[in-house]
Amino acid sequence: MTDNSTYHYISSFFLVGIPGLQEFHCWIGIPVFLLYILTLLGNSVITVTIRLEPSLHQPMYFFLCMLAMNDIALTSSIAPKMLGIFWLEAHRFDFNNCLTQMFFIHTFCIIESALLVTMAFDRYVAICIPLRYTTILTKPVVIIMGLGSVTRATLMVLPSPLLIKKLPYYTKDVINHAYCEHMAVVKLANANTHINRVYGISIALSVTVLDLVLIATSYVKILQAVFQLSSKNARSKALGTCAAHVCTILVFYTPALFSFLTHRIGKRVPPSVHVIFASLYLLVPPTANPVVYGVKTKQIRDRVMGLFFPNKKISEN
Numbered sequence: 001m002t003d004n005s006t007y008h009y010i011s012s013f014f015l016v017g018i019p020g021l022q023e024f025h026c027w028i029g030i031p032v033f034l035l036y037i038l039t040l041l042g043n044s045v046i047t048v049t050i051r052l053e054p055s056l057h058q059p060m061y062f063f064l065c066m067l068a069m070n071d072i073a074l075t076s077s078i079a080p081k082m083l084g085i086f087w088l089e090a091h092r093f094d095f096n097n098c099l100t101q102m103f104f105i106h107t108f109c110i111i112e113s114a115l116l117v118t119m120a121f122d123r124y125v126a127i128c129i130p131l132r133y134t135t136i137l138t139k140p141v142v143i144i145m146g147l148g149s150v151t152r153a154t155l156m157v158l159p160s161p162l163l164i165k166k167l168p169y170y171t172k173d174v175i176n177h178a179y180c181e182h183m184a185v186v187k188l189a190n191a192n193t194h195i196n197r198v199y200g201i202s203i204a205l206s207v208t209v210l211d212l213v214l215i216a217t218s219y220v221k222i223l224q225a226v227f228q229l230s231s232k233n234a235r236s237k238a239l240g241t242c243a244a245h246v247c248t249i250l251v252f253y254t255p256a257l258f259s260f261l262t263h264r265i266g267k268r269v270p271p272s273v274h275v276i277f278a279s280l281y282l283l284v285p286p287t288a289n290p291v292v293y294g295v296k297t298k299q300i301r302d303r304v305m306g307l308f309f310p311n312k313k314i315s316e317n
Contacts (some may be wrong), residue, residue, distance in 0.1 A: 010173045013093050013185070017085045018279075019176045019271040029086030035283045036079035042290030043068035045304060053303045059137040060126070061300075063119045064293060066146050067248075070115060071286030074108035077101055078179050078282050085178060095169070098180040099161040105282065106160065106182060107153045110203075112285070113211045114149035116249055120218040121145075123242050128225040156203050163199065167191050176271055178279055208256075215249060244296035251288045255281040 017025055046068040050056045081101065084090035093101075125133050160182055167189035177184045186196045219242070226238045258277050293300050 010169045010171075011095055012173065013095065013098050013180070013188075014091050014174045015081070015085055015093050015178065015180070016091070016174060016176045017082075017178050018275045021272050025086040029083055032079060032082050032086065032279075032283065035287045036075055036083070039071060039075045039079075039283075039286045039290075042287065042294075043072045046290045046293065046300065049300065049303045053306075056299060056303060059133075059142050060119070060122050062139075062142050063115060063122055063146075064300075066149075067112070067115045067119070067289060070108055070111050071289055074105070074112065074282060075286045077104040077108060078279075082178050082279070093180065098175075098185065099164060102164075102180040102182055102185060103157055103161050105179065106203075107157045109282070110153035110156060110207050111149050112252060113207055114152060115146075116245070116252060117211050117214045117218075118145045118149065119245050119248075120215045123245060124218040124221055126241065127222050127238050156207065160196070160200060160203075163196050164189070167193065167196070176275070178275055179282075181278060208253075212253070219246075244293045247292045247296060248285075248289055251292065252285045255284055 016022070018028060021028065047065050050061045050065045078101070081090075081093065122137060125136050129136070164185060167186075168191050169188060170190045172188040172190070175181075175184050175188065182200050183197070186193045186200070189196075222238075222242065226235050229235045229238065255277065258281075294304060295301065
C-alpha cells in the first residue's frame with residue numbers, strides 16, 4: 001500500500017468549462033453574459049420598484065423581492081467564474097474558493113425552492129381565507145418565513161463542503177464542468193465517497209419532494225376554493241393572481257428535471273449536454289422571473305412603467 005505522505009494535496013481545481021466545446025467558449029460566453037446582465041437589471045428593477053412603491057408593500061411583493069435578491073445572488077455565484085473560463089482562460093480555481101462557490105450555489109437553489117413554497121402559501125391564504133390575510137401574513141411572519149428559508153438552506157448545505165474538506169485529493173484535479181458542482185468535486189477524491197454521495201442525493205430529493213408536495217397541496221386547496229365561487233369573473237381573477245407564480249414554478253423546476261434526467265437516465269448523453277443543462281438550470285430562471293412577473297402581474301407592470309415614464313398615466317389597480 002502506498003504511503004499517503006508521499007503525495008501532495010492539491011490546492012486548486014481545473015474547471016474545463018463545457019467539455020468538447022472548448023473552441024466555442026468565446027461564443028458561448030456571449031449568451032451567458034447577456035443572461036447575467038438581464039438578471040441583474042430585471043431583478044434590480046423589481047426590487048427597486050417594490051421598495052419605492054408603497055402600494056406594493058404587501059406580503060406577496062415582499063416574497064417577490066426576496067426571490068429577486070436571491071436570483072441576483074445565485075447568478076452572481078456562477079456567472080463571473082464561467083465568463084472567466086470562457087473569455088479569459090481562467091480555468092484554475094482555488095480549492096477553498098471552489099467549495100465556497102459550491103456552498104453558495106446549492107444554498108441559493110434551496111432558498112429559491114423555499115421561497116416558491118412561501119409564495120404558494122401566500123396565494124393560499126389570499127384566496128382561501130382572504131379575511132384573515134392581513135392577520136396571518138404580518139410583516140414579522142413574512143420576515144420569519146424568509147429567515148427560515150435561509151436557515152434551512154444553510155443547515156442543509158453546510159455539511160457538504162465540510163465532508164469534502166475531510167476527503168484526500170492527491171492526483172485528480174480536473175473538473176469537467178463550468179462550475180464547482182457537488183458530485184463533480186466528490187468524484188475526484190482519492191477515497192470512499194459513499195457518505196458524500198448519499199448525503200447529496202438525500203438533500204436534493206428531500207428538498208424537491210417536500211417543497212413540491214407543499215406547493216401542490218396549496219394549489220389543490222386553491223382550486224377547490226376557486227371552483228366554489230359562483231362568479232366566473234371572480235374565478236378568473238383569483239386564478240389570474242396565481243399565473244405568475246405558476247409560471248415561475250415551471251421555469252425553476254423544468255430545467256432542474258431535465259438536468260436530473262440527463263444525469264440519472266441519459267448515460268449516453270455527451271458530457272457537454274450535462275453541463276449545458278446544469279448551467280441553464282442556474283442561469284435561465286433568474287433571468288425569466290422578473291419578465292414573468294412584469295408581464296403577468298398588472299401591479300408590477302404599471303409601477304415599472306411609472307418608474308421609467310413618470311409623466312405617463314398608468315392604469316388603476
